[in-house]
Amino acid sequence: MTAESLFSIRNLSVEYHTRGGDVRAVDDVSFEIRRGEILGLVGESACGKSTLGKGLMRLHRVPARITGGTLLFDGRDLMSLDEDEMRMVRGGEIGMVFQDPMTSLNPVQRIIEHLTETILAHEPDTSEEQAKKRADELAEKLGIRAERLKEYPHQMSGGMRQRVMISLALALRAKLVIADEPTTSLDVIVEAKFLDLLRELRQEFGLTILLITHNIGVVAEVSDRVAVMYAARLVEIGDVRSIFADPKHPYTRGLLRSVPNIELNDAELYKMEGAPPSLLHPPTGCRFHPRCPSVMSICKDSNPPMSNVGADQQAACWLYINNPQLAEVKHD
């Protein structure tokens, strides 16, 4: 693995304090985001993928808090920064795009004002004219006509608003964009165009993108690598082609098989039994064991660590770990 790491996440845990007890929504997650890649982070609702995305920017407020881990971004430990320094990183070096762009944009501010204000806030030395010029250029590259910049967010369509969000990130020359379900509120044709745009931007600006989504098809279309989360933990990560061709973790296998595919003529969809567990009382050992078709007794007792299962593919599953216990288990 020669690709350079831009963001190294080590043992990150995030907890929510609730009346029912503390919920660990991200549990000891470690992975790398490589420079220039699109990393897809997939998982079902409440698996902790959005909490993880916010955790990377230390965006959590009470009742959530980061309870452990290091966040090494471009050579700096984000956990050691104070709130002012962190604010310059957010929106500056790390851009954000959320699912609903309407709630991310100020309804009573014209798009151009929003863009220039953001540039000026992060780079006070820039003159207002320069900032405006930069905003104009960017908008053109993103397919937003100059006259539309004078509009208010409600006058734009969902796809256009999402382009504005991306232009905000690019205006500050972000090194990383964290996009949390950016296409979920968009129609398929608009979504397809937005994904094309993401790919182009990666080429042109050398942008690194963490794409958080529940849509497996979207991940397959644009990602270089994919990370799969289940019940607050990372279960598999690796090269997108390897994982789609040969998923190793039983959860990844089930997940990929239950995605409807418009191209194939399968008569039936795979049906995974059960439902994801409550994070208030997660299962012991491997959290997927109650639903796993290849469960062994060791799976109930201890959590499997990540291990190499391919050239650029790791999975957290006892099936792939040479464990002395494993031989015994198989005899049972």
Add this chain to the structure above:
Amino acid sequence: MIDEVRIPSATQTTNAIKNLVRLENITKHFPVQSGFIAVLLSKGKVPAVRAVDDISFTIRKGEVFGLAGESGSGKSTVGRLVLRLLEPTSGQVFFDDIDLNSLETEEMRRMRARMQLVFQDPLASLNPRMTIGQAILHPVTIHMSNLPKNEQRQRVLDILTSVGMNPPESFYELFPHQISGGQRQRIVLARALVTNPELIVADEPIAMADVSVRALLLDLMMKLKKEFDLTYLFITHDLATAKYVCNRIAIMYLGKMCELGPVRDVYEKAAHPYTRALLQAVPVPDPLHRRKEPMPAGEIPSAINPPSGCRFHPRCPIAIDKCSQEIPPLLEVSPGHLAACWLAE
């Protein structure tokens, strides 16, 4: 006259293909609210959103009829028109050869026992202060009030079992927030089925569910269809899912139907350029797959002033002069497969 409680086998006399629902030249315009002065200046001509414009189709008994399109295509409005939850601006809706608009309020209320609606968000469809049992019992007390109390309760328990909520007694007293999203959608289905309807209008019924839960819900819907001899109008934006459940599918764009036919024909031999674009745009879960055709330019125009002629013509890659002048009729391109395009063969 409709019976208070429908006996399922009574109406099924023939096995021949029978139309359960027939829409004839249905149009629905929603007036746009505007200011007092604007109304004066417009001299009584109030602008309207042309949500559904002159649509005709039939839903056959026992089929799953898919209605697909992007946001604002009018697909949900059609669903509500079928149930007469909205009054059409013009045109007629026939259910079992009865013109719904000719029915009085009371007759229509009874008719509703035969047709039910399932929405996208099950949490929003369930009263948070009603237990699951009460929620399902409610339609029974309205439509089957002549049944004794204990039989009414038994009906609820039976339907809970049918939708896979076992044992039913343990769910009866629970509130919607105490169960998972997938289970809630099962409850909504149970409530829809408890009056023994013939038609279920399912408006994006699984759009909120997770992938692993989706397959189970679709499977359940198909099982229930067999068990209760149902007909579905399946409204969706997700063509990949529609492929697995629908027999026939209709594609809508800006209030117009652009294509209709058996699922296989529409997916493999799409005759309308919009259908082709829509099918191309669906993300395929295969990293080696790449889209072949470019996406149509621009965005969906406003339904207040839709484009003249074919509504897709400003974005269509193959449009000719005629497309901007004349509205293409929905014509057969092969048996049972219709398209509204001047260039369709």
